[in-house]
Amino acid sequence: MDWHVEARRTLRAELVRRGVSVEELSIRLAHFGVKESPQSLAVKISRGRFQLAFFLQCMAVIGGGTVTITLPPAHSG
Template sequence: MAEKTDYELMAANLLKAELKRKGVTYAQLVEKLAEIEVEEREVNIRNKLSRGKFTAAFLLQCLTAIGTSSINL
């Protein structure tokens, strides 16, 4: 298994931090994504975040779904 790059790690940590800050679980994220017509399963989200491999579009969908309009890098 290839190691995560610094940017993959940063992206995964950024999304995890926003979820934690908003108090949103992976199960709740699945529901919130469904509300914006994005179909995901909890296990898929868990895997994406643990691997740190997901698209910028997925990151934006998640941030939109949880109501994040701005982030600090």
């Protein structure tokens, strides 16, 4: 399981669900005090390597008051 892929898919899905582009996300985050260019956001999201705090900031600015994340089952052994 590649957790970075799951993080990327989750954030991208929420952006699409709410009709928010990366450019719009950059503008909204700037109003929230997070300065990231659309290009740097696109790279960060495509890598899927971001902190939970960043994910929560994104959800706050795109109106994601409730987010359901479905995780794959854990494999033991």
